[in-house]
Amino acid sequence: MESSSSTCNYGDNEHPRSIIHIDIDCFYAQVEMLRNPELRTVPLGIQQKNIIVTSNYEARNYGVQKCMLVSDALKTCPNLKLVNGEDLHDYRAASNKIFELLQTWKCPVEKLGMDENFIDVTKLVEEKLKCVHIESVTHSGHIYNESGIECLCGCHTRLKVASQLANEIRQKIYDELGFTTCAGIAHNKLLAKLVCPLHKPNNQTTICPEHATEFMSTLQSVRFIPSIGLKTTETLISHKIISVTDLQQVPLDILKKHFSSDMAVRLKNLSLGEDNTPVKQTGKPQSIGLEDSFKTVSVKSEVEDKFCALLQRLLILVREDGRIPVSLRVTLRKKDAKRLSSHRESRQCQISPSIFIITNGSLTVTNVGQQKLMTIIMRLFNKLIDLSKPFHLTLVGLAFTKFQERMTGRSSIVNYLMNDISVQSVLNLQNDCDTSASSMDYSAASPSSSTTTDLSDAEVEPSPKKPKKVTWIAKRRCLSKEEVASPSKLKVGELRLNSKELEKVSELRLNSRDRSLTPRASPAKDNLSDASDTMKDIAEGGNCDDCPSYVDKEVFNALPDEMQQELKVMWKNPTSSGMTRSSPRTMNKAKPNTLLKYFVPHK
Ligand code: TTP
């Protein structure tokens, strides 16, 4: 933990980190203004349902505020230009571009919602300091309460360098993407986020550690401290701890009576502006989902239409993400008319990766594939709803919840190929939608974003997680000797999933299975994966001594000798290598991720 003292600790490196928080100014409005520059000079409101979710600064000058009712906003500013912002596609795309750009500084970047990011520039600052005279370093932008006192740990100089970096980053975002931004610079995430909006729009503010406690006491409500949610606020208020100053002054022992010991310490530290949570590099989301809420739907065909519309939009998100989903979740919010309450229920099942096809590096789903998905969705729906009785829904949701993991076969050849791929795939990592509860849920209590709206198609926002391994199946194409001689030359794009060909093999089987599945004999089993069936098809007919007939000889011959030898050994001793090729029955049980897959003749 960082020091609990609000004064500087001379001699110790008490404030070693340099953190930047970047927030895009009137984000959705800027996306619209970049799309249509005519909107720049008029007051603009972005509307979702009957709410203004944001407005440009022109409109804010008239008093239009975030989360205002459209009717009120129009009273405040009759010439307000309204743009519908319910389709989040372009906002999400812009958000991803900003995140990608921030990666170029090679520092940890944590995405927080659509338009906020933390960047830990500690290492970069240290590097910069090696090449400059400390006396020549100046602050860029505003400083919160500049006092002239120097902390001997050197944090002031580091924060000055960080403020220069923040300026550089903001300039690059503007030059390359056209967005103006605000930044907060501090030695921790809490303070960086909180000072970020002090000089809006298009500016930045640095706070030094000695002002942390005093700055925190300017926050009127404990609710404004990121990570203090509604429930904690209620508990604090019920014990007459309302302002941040109240929290600073209440003895820890008293806090411990109402919260766990860890929580009490955490609350106390936060009130003093102390926060040691790290900037966690954001990876791909654990799930990708969409929801649609409405007053009520009680007819199955209407539900089907809603799911169909959601699926179309979800497939766009999945295509952008690039990973192949293997699990689908359906969520419903049921209205209990008797109790006047509602509750959510979900069901999920595995789906066949072969529904997804990679065409020119892009993930697509054929019409047949979409029908298959709709069949699965409606089957899950039927499990959630007893159709013999009336039902009332107020929300439907769809999410792909698991993605194909990279293969981890025991074969050394697979590992040999994969090591390189994993390195290359880091470059391909893209962040998509999002963030909610990280170790510290900053979005929850931000004064600006605490109000949530029950919007149609609201994003399902999974937590930022570690980067996921990239999923792949080697494409069975002929590689030149040069290409395979060094695995490092294998392109990720070529090694990524190419289920189209597998699909060709398995399509017939799938179709016949589908027919027999409706209605399914065993409703308990939702795993529709046909990978093992594919393997079965592939394996039938192989009887060559060294090189089975199902192997594409051209591909085999193009492999380095070392690999050829290893494969031959494996074919000779299928059991010891974990591969069998004897009977279709055995193959059916084979794990889908065996090396065999890569040697199917290219049809
Ligand atoms: P914010 O960063 O809170 O707002 P902003 O970027 O529009 O404005 P500011 O200049 O004050 O930073 O939110 C980012 C986007 O999130 C915003 O453009 C619209 C969207 N949003 C919602 O969809 N619902 C909400 O309740 C809020 C507050 C924002």
Ligand code: MG
């Ligand atoms: Mg913003």
